[in-house]
Amino acid sequence: MIKRNPFSKKITSSPVEPYVRKIVRDWADNVVIPKRRLYDEDWAEHVIIERAITSLIAEKGFQKALFPAEFGGWNLGQSDYPATFAGWLLEEVSRADAGICMSLVLCFWPLVMITVKPHVNRRLCAEFAPLFLTDKESRFAALAMTEPQGGCDIENVDLLHGKTIKTTAVLDGDEWVINGHKLWPSNTGGLADLMGVVCTTNPGSDNDDDIAYIYVPSHLDGVTQGKPYEKAGMAADKNSDIWFEDVRVPSWYRAWGPGLDALYFREVMALGGLACQVCTGVMMNVYEILYDFCSEKTLNGRPLKEHDAIAAELSEIVAAIEVCRATAFRLAAILDRPDRYGQRWSPEIIAKARANKMFVADRCMEECERAMNIMGTYGADREWDVEKHWRDLKIVQLFEGGKQLCQMESARHFFDCATL
């Protein structure tokens, strides 16, 4: 692998960034990259994969990062830079493996509702933090929103206000009783320890008050995680069906209550814009592979990169990486500072997050294909790992509502669309 990597330098002004990047980069270079070609065959068992995940999220402590210090966490949810910090992590982890990155993301995403200022639910932090405090075993959280009739409609809160959610939560005394069927949550297929479940308290209602976000520990009676799906890539991210049959949790496991659950769920969606850093992290590694390939491979006695036509293509790739990283970290800065840029749950920030994710995912996908075209058949050869990154990028492009939801939510805000 190349010694001089311009994309390994810091991209923000934080003095902490190089240290965080180095910790993850050392882990990536020593633990993941030498073995990642075996991950595709390990998609169901997760024998090799889980060792790598544990050495990151448990042994390095990331699984407790969001919790306030008083509950044993790193207080990241109280910082002014949680999205930027997450951005460094996501880039470095995805450089090694975008699937492991999803597992890490889900240590944070479902817990945002109760751990990030201005909405820290101390009672629920006290309840769930102990689960994540161990540095011996990985603990998995999952965000259960997608349902068989369609995930986009559930994510599209500003249009549908929860109208299509079929998973129900009924208050029975001081307990919620949950019934429903979810698909796809990352960190499921038997892994999840704790789930944040998007429910309705009044099926068919388009009133935000009826959207409920309720925490469900996975060991409870009535919770069933299905077998993992076999996907085109991202073998390290296990996804499955989940069924809830008369699952009972205390009433205070609902994150905030009528209105606020819907509001902060919108914020969770906006933070999905950090998928940009998953894409740029992947492209950082594609660049490294391409550097080696174009330096070593010769045509007519000269390294590939010394041919005009190839150098022109290489410049397109690095230009895209440069610009995508700049926009990705600008978005993180916007998400970090609601006091300057507006609340994370506002239509404006959601629109910006969706627009950035769509642009960066599309562009990185194109540039990964360009890299494969330069490499010719080696681009399709598993030995070089570029085809692995291409498969993973395609999945990033498709998840979180895919392209169409990004289009709708950004057009709606910027063009005042009335019906989308």
Ligand SMILES: Cc1cc2nc3c(=O)[nH]c(=O)nc-3n(C[C@H](O)[C@H](O)[C@H](O)COP(=O)(O)OP(=O)(O)OC[C@H]3O[C@@H](n4cnc5c(N)ncnc54)[C@H](O)[C@@H]3O)c2cc1C
């Ligand atoms: C690796 C991976 C990880 C995932 N992790 C999670 C997770 O952690 N939690 C979770 O809940 N889900 C997760 N998902 C599911 C994912 O977020 C959904 O698949 C996605 O949001 C789309 O929902 P859907 O598949 O039900 O498609 P649908 O909503 O049924 O949409 C089908 C197609 O129609 C398009 N479409 C939808 N609405 C419109 C419209 N109004 N106009 C035009 N086109 C439209 C969509 O873009 C899509 O192409 C994950 C998926 C993958 C692949």
